[in-house]
Amino acid sequence: MKDHSEAQAPKETGALIDxxxxxxxDTHRGQLAALVPLADRVERVHADDPDAPVGLAGALATLAQELESHMAKEEMILFPAMRAGGGPGIAHPIAVMRADHDDHAGNIALIRSLTNDLTAPDHACGSWRSLCQGIAQLLDDLATHIALEKDELFPRFEPV
Known part of the structure; x- marks a missing residue:
């Protein structure tokens, strides 16, 4: 289900950042904290199943590390600069964040590949199905998050 938070996002920059x-x-941190161990469990329990998403826990852990690094840069550098009104030096951190967004695509493609495009096989257990649903929600949220920054927040501080 598509989240419509982008349409309901605050217009004022400080409120949008909040x-x-x-x-x-906060949501991504919670999602990944639950999904990584669940993927690990599904991989271990279904190790003999040819459809098992082998390598998924590692791919999710990599995504978690990438996102944590990205979000920390926003929280410690970019967002405080934006709250202070931006300025000429803000173009570089925005460019770095845009590049990070692009870099996530490869790992997301791997996750989709390992999960048969987020589709559990017919014989999958509840945990496996829950894993696919949780990843689908994570990726949907992440896409909305990236679009909100790329289309709404960042352009406020970039030259036209």
Whole structure:
């Protein structure tokens, strides 16, 4: 199900940043904290199943590390600069964040590949199905999060 938080996002920059922090940063941290061990368990329990998502826990852990690094840079560098009104030096951190967004695509493609595009096989157990549903929600949230920054927040500080 598509989240419509982007359409409901606050217009004021400080409030928009707060929205991104609570709706997306906090949410992604919680999602990944649950999904990585669940993927590990599904991989171990179904190790003999040819459809098992072997390598998924590692791919999710890599995504978690990438996102944690990205979100920390936003929280410690970019967002405080934006709250202070931006300035000429803000173009570089925005460019870095845009590049990070692009870099996530490869790992997301791997996750989709390992999960048969987020589709559990017919014989999958409840945990496996829950894993696919949880990853689908994570990726949907992440896409909305990235679009909100790329289309709404970052352009406020970039030259036209």
């Amino acid at each position: 929205h991104i922090l609570t709706r997306y940063h």
